[in-house]
Each structure stands twice: as C-alpha cells, then as structure tokens.
Amino acid sequence: MIRLRHIYKSYRMGSMAVPVLKDINLHVRPQEFLSILGPSGSGKTTLMNIIGCLDVPDEGEYLLDGQPVESCGEDELAEIRGKKIGFIFQQFHLLPDATAYENVEMPLLYHKIPAAERKARVEETLERVGLADRMTHKPAQLSGGQQQRVAIARVLAARPSIILADEPTGNLDSGSGREIMDIIRGLWQAGNTIVLITHDIHVANEAQRKVYVRDGVLSDREEDI
Numbered sequence: 026m027i028r029l030r031h032i033y034k035s036y037r038m039g040s041m042a043v044p045v046l047k048d049i050n051l052h053v054r055p056q057e058f059l060s061i062l063g064p065s066g067s068g069k070t071t072l073m074n075i076i077g078c079l080d081v082p083d084e085g086e087y088l089l090d091g092q093p094v095e096s097c098g099e100d101e102l103a104e105i106r107g108k109k110i111g112f113i114f115q116q117f118h119l120l121p122d123a124t125a126y127e128n129v130e131m132p133l134l135y136h137k138i139p140a141a142e143r144k145a146r147v148e149e150t151l152e153r154v155g156l157a158d159r160m161t162h163k164p165a166q167l168s169g170g171q172q173q174r175v176a177i178a179r180v181l182a183a184r185p186s187i188i189l190a191d192e193p194t195g196n197l198d199s200g201s202g203r204e205i206m207d208i209i210r211g212l213w214q215a216g217n218t219i220v221l222i223t224h225d226i227h228v229a230n231e232a233q234r235k236v237y238v239r240d241g242v243l244s245d246r247e248e249d250i
C-alpha cells in the first residue's frame with residue numbers, strides 16, 4: 026500500500042542544502058496501524074508530507090497502492106490526496122465562522138457530492154465522533170477535544186482509506202487525548218490504514234508497530250538510532 030524506497034529529502038537554505046531525510050525505507054501494509062516516533066526536528070512531519078503526497082522526495086521511489094507517485098503531476102497528486110488520504114493535524118484547522126456541520130460539509134461541497142448524500146454523510150460522521158448534539162456550534166463554542174473531533178469527522182466524511190495523523194493529541198489534555206486515540210483506534214478496527222506521528226511513547230504504544238526517526242534516519246529498533 027505505502028512503500029518508500031531510498032527516500033532522500035533536503036531543504037535549501039540559501040546556497041546550502043540541509044539534509045532532512047536520509048535513505049528512508051518503509052513499507053506500511055494495508056490496514057496496518059503504524060506509529061512513527063522521533064524527537065523534535067527529526068524529520069517526522071517532512072516524512073508525513075511525503076507519505077501524504079503534500080511534498081515530493083528529492084530522490085527515491087514512493088509507491089502508493091502500486092502507483093509510482095514521482096510520476097504524478099500536481100493535479101493527479103491532489104486527486105490522490107482527496108480520494109485516498111485523510112490528514113489529522115495537531116492544529117485543528119477549522120473555519121472559525123462555520124458551524125461543526127458546515128466544517129464537515131466543506132470538502133463534500135468541494136467534491137460536488139449531491140445534497141442528500143452530503144447531509145447523510147455529515148450527520149453520520151459527526152455522530153460517529155460523538156458530536157450529534159453539537160452540529161450547530163462554532164469552533165469557539167467547542168472544547169479542544171471537540172474541535173479535534175470535528176476535524177476528524179471532516180476527514181471521515183471524505184472516506185479516505187489511509188489516515189495520517191501528525192501529533193493529533195499534541196494540543197489536548199490527557200482526557201481529550203484519550204478520546205481522540207479511542208476514535209483513531211476505532212478507525213483502524215473499521216479497516217483504515219493509520220500512520221500516526223508522535224514524540225509521545227504512550228501515544229505511539231497504541232499502534233501495532235512502531236518505527237523510530239532520528240536525524241532523518243528511520244529504524245525498526247530504538248537502539249539503532
């Protein structure tokens with residue numbers, strides 16, 4: 026499903042190239058729940074952006090469902106992202122003036138889903154994250170955990186098969202973080218592939234498998250890096 030081979034990525038700072046990912050090899054199987062652990066600045070978000078087709082590597086091969094991503098143009102990448110991948114971030118990125126309902130509906134309008142199906146999907150996903158009674162609330166009228174649940178409902182409404190979560194509990198207290206992790210585990214049990222990025226070992230331990238990044242190098246074993 027997700028297969029990275031010999032991936033390199035550096036950022037250009039003036040005339041210098043700063044290497045960030047160095048020879049990353051990673052295979053994520055369908056319906057696997059993987060966590061990627063690593064300290065701040067180790068390259069986790071850079072790696073997630075590549076897995077999520079938000080960025081492209083300088084070198085190496087990325088096969089997503091057998092398709093080489095390097096050969097895709099911008100439009101194709103946007104289509105892959107829209108259809109296959111859902112992103113959950115530390116920041117909720119909700120529209121402040123829109124209700125929970127409208128926030129979840131937004132990508133469905135963009136994808137031109139017909140009105141009746143749109144309504145069904147928005148209500149179903151908000152119910153699934155436990156917010157049936159908060160649909161007309163705006164983000165400022167919701168707790169942090171509830172805002173993250175709206176962001177997750179918005180992802181689910183588009184029905185992605187792969188969910189990429191970058192520090193999804195990073196802005197939350199432990200109780201709300203627990204609720205979000207329960208929802209993420211539920212998505213995995215329902216058949217989604219989950220890649221969870223974190224620097225918190227307790228969060229990472231919820232996954233089936235852990236890999237570690239340090240200074241842009243990936244390893245299956247913590248002691249190797």
Ligand SMILES: Nc1ncnc2c1ncn2[C@@H]1O[C@H](COP(=O)(O)OP(=O)(O)OP(=O)(O)O)[C@@H](O)[C@H]1O
Pocket residue numbers: 036037038043045063064065066067068069070071072224
């Ligand atoms: N757009 C950019 N331009 C230049 N350097 C960048 C850019 N984005 C990231 N970097 C550098 O790449 C390295 C890895 O960054 P990245 O955001 O992937 O780390 P991270 O593991 O996600 O860290 P954190 O846990 O703090 O989120 C850092 O040293 C960072 O300074």
Ligand SMILES: [Mg+2]
Pocket residue numbers: 069070071191
């Ligand atoms: Mg990061």
